[in-house]
Amino acid sequence: MSTELKKALYNISALADLGQEITSENAFHEKIQAVFYVITGTFLANKGAILSYDRSSKKLDTLTKKGFTSTDLEQLAPEELMPLSKNEPCLIKDAPFLAVVGAEVLVPLWVRDQFIGALLLGGKLTAGPYTPEDLELLKIIATQIAITLNHHSLFMDLSDKLEENQRLYEEMRRIYHGTLQAFAAAIDAKDAYTQNHSHRVAKYSAAIARELGWNDHDIEGIYVAGYLHDVGKLAISNDLLNKVAPFTPEERAEIRKHSTLSHNIAVKINFPWKNVEDMVWHHHERLDGQGYPDALVREGISDGVRIITLADSFDAMTSQRPYRKKMDVQTALAELRKCLDSQFDNKIMLVLCRVLDKEIKGELPEPEILPNLDKNSDLSIISSLLEGIIVELSATQSPA
Amino acid sequence: MKPVQFSVASKLVGDAAVIYPKGYLNNLSGESLVNECGIYIGRGITKIVVNFSETDLINSIGISLILQIMEDLRNIKGTICCTNMSKFLHDTFEMLGLIQHMIVFPSESDAIKYLKAGTP
Numbered sequence: 001m002s003t004e005l006k007k008a009l010y011n012i013s014a015l016a017d018l019g020q021e022i023t024s025e026n027a028f029h030e031k032i033q034a035v036f037y038v039i040t041g042t043f044l045a046n047k048g049a050i051l052s053y054d055r056s057s058k059k060l061d062t063l064t065k066k067g068f069t070s071t072d073l074e075q076l077a078p079e080e081l082m083p084l085s086k087n088e089p090c091l092i093k094d095a096p097f098l099a100v101v102g103a104e105v106l107v108p109l110w111v112r113d114q115f116i117g118a119l120l121l122g123g124k125l126t127a128g129p130y131t132p133e134d135l136e137l138l139k140i141i142a143t144q145i146a147i148t149l150n151h152h153s154l155f156m157d158l159s160d161k162l163e164e165n166q167r168l169y170e171e172m173r174r175i176y177h178g179t180l181q182a183f184a185a186a187i188d189a190k191d192a193y194t195q196n197h198s199h200r201v202a203k204y205s206a207a208i209a210r211e212l213g214w215n216d217h218d219i220e221g222i223y224v225a226g227y228l229h230d231v232g233k234l235a236i237s238n239d240l241l242n243k244v245a246p247f248t249p250e251e252r253a254e255i256r257k258h259s260t261l262s263h264n265i266a267v268k269i270n271f272p273w274k275n276v277e278d279m280v281w282h283h284h285e286r287l288d289g290q291g292y293p294d295a296l297v298r299e300g301i302s303d304g305v306r307i308i309t310l311a312d313s314f315d316a317m318t319s320q321r322p323y324r325k326k327m328d329v330q331t332a333l334a335e336l337r338k339c340l341d342s343q344f345d346n347k348i349m350l351v352l353c354r355v356l357d358k359e360i361k362g363e364l365p366e367p368e369i370l371p372n373l374d375k376n377s378d379l380s381i382i383s384s385l386l387e388g389i390i391v392e393l394s395a396t397q398s399p400a
Numbered sequence: 401m402k403p404v405q406f407s408v409a410s411k412l413v414g415d416a417a418v419i420y421p422k423g424y425l426n427n428l429s430g431e432s433l434v435n436e437c438g439i440y441i442g443r444g445i446t447k448i449v450v451n452f453s454e455t456d457l458i459n460s461i462g463i464s465l466i467l468q469i470m471e472d473l474r475n476i477k478g479t480i481c482c483t484n485m486s487k488f489l490h491d492t493f494e495m496l497g498l499i500q501h502m503i504v505f506p507s508e509s510d511a512i513k514y515l516k517a518g519t520p
Binding site: 013127 | 461462471492497498501
């Protein structure tokens with residue numbers, strides 16, 4: 001086999017090596033280093049560099065180099081390379097304005113109309129010149145490197161945009177929750193006796209949903225519904241909300257409008273969570289159909305509504321109200337237990353008890369319910385009560 | 401066929417380092433060969449014998465790494481001897497013109513003998 005043929009086979013093999021490295025799963029810098037080895041190994045170049053053009057700083061960044069110093073490479077000005085033919089190897093002796101110590105060939109790297117960078121090579125170990133065949137091969141290699149650099153640049157741009165979008169999304173989410181909190185504060189401010197009620201219902205509901213195994217997105221949804229469940233009270237008069245004496249039938253009917261008003265407000269918001277409007281609208285429904293506003297019965301009441309209903313009642317019972325003192329936790333649990341099946345769902349009650357029991361036993365990293373309860377409560381009594389309810393209600397649940 | 405993971409072993413024989421690359425010299429793992437030689441050069445060793453008995457194949461990346469070792473030795477006026485080369489390796493080095501910049505011996509002992517004597 002002639003030397004020329006052997007050299008041609010070696011060059012073809014080098015192109016295959018190049019393709020393999022470009023398409024490898026290696027990290028970008030490893031990929032570029034391997035590609036650089038392919039080039040220096042193909043031409044036996046004693047010096048070389050791959051430079052990438054930074055569009056924001058309008059400078060060439062050195063990705064890898066051999067033999068050249070940083071000062072050598074700083075002599076290359078992008079504006080002097082751009083007028084050269086795209087991806088065409090240029091012999092430095094033919095373009096003295098490109099003079100870089102020890103450089104013999106320069107290839108400006110382009111993809112379509114984008115200047116991507118440059119490839120620079122020094123002399124050969126054999127001291128021979130770069131032949132037309134070498135330059136032809138170098139042009140093919142340069143085109144592939146330009147595409148690789150461009151892909152990386154596009155990928156980095158996309159990564160930056162994704163990061164920025166994630167940052168904006170988090171910012172919007174923060175603003176969204178801030179707005180909801182402001183809404184809740186406005187509701188609670190109207191009624192001195194229900195301070196932070198919306199906030200607590202949101203937390204209790206989220207804690208129950210989490211124990212039920214809901215995903216993070218849906219937990220956030222029920223948290224929001226908890227915040228907004230009483231937003232309709234903004235449209236109810238302060239005198240009525242803070243009335244100490246029992247309501248007349250007309251007043252009760254007026255108060256009961258708040259869940260539909262809450263729905264009418266919530267429905268105007270395009271929530272990213274499903275069923276927030278439903279949870280807000282029906283948080284006074286009962287399993288026996290005696291609730292309002294739609295007198296829904298069992299299957300018509302979603303798990304989300306059942307959770308909010310229980311959380312709302314539990315917090316109402318354990319908070320001071322104008323018409324009664326707050327109940328201790330044991331009394332509230334006993335009251336809820338009395339209303340199981342008629343008003344509240346057994347399964348949701350079981351989960352509430354499990355959450356509270358775990359919080360008392362320190363099994364949950366961030367307790368949501370316990371910190372809001374009476375500080376003087378005897379936790380051992382509550383715990384044994386909860387254990388009893390858990391045993392009893394667990395027996396009523398069909399096996400999973 | 402599963403490629404053999406490239407590795408390098410070495411030993412000092414008199415004032416010469418003998419390097420044993422093992423496997424296909426075709427990717428970044430071959431940098432360990434340059435690093436191994438660099439360690440000896442850093443210690444003042446100027447004579448390096450590369451025994452290729454367990455490296456039959458090489459590609460452009462491997463050539464670039466061998467080139468790097470040759471340049472590192474040239475910078476300190478050192479000597480590189482290559483031994484136990486397969487026909488493929490020998491033909492490739494010859495076709496590229498690398499052979500003129502190294503001393504090739506059939507066996508490691510021949511290279512050591514030469515380096516001890518100071519003449520071929």
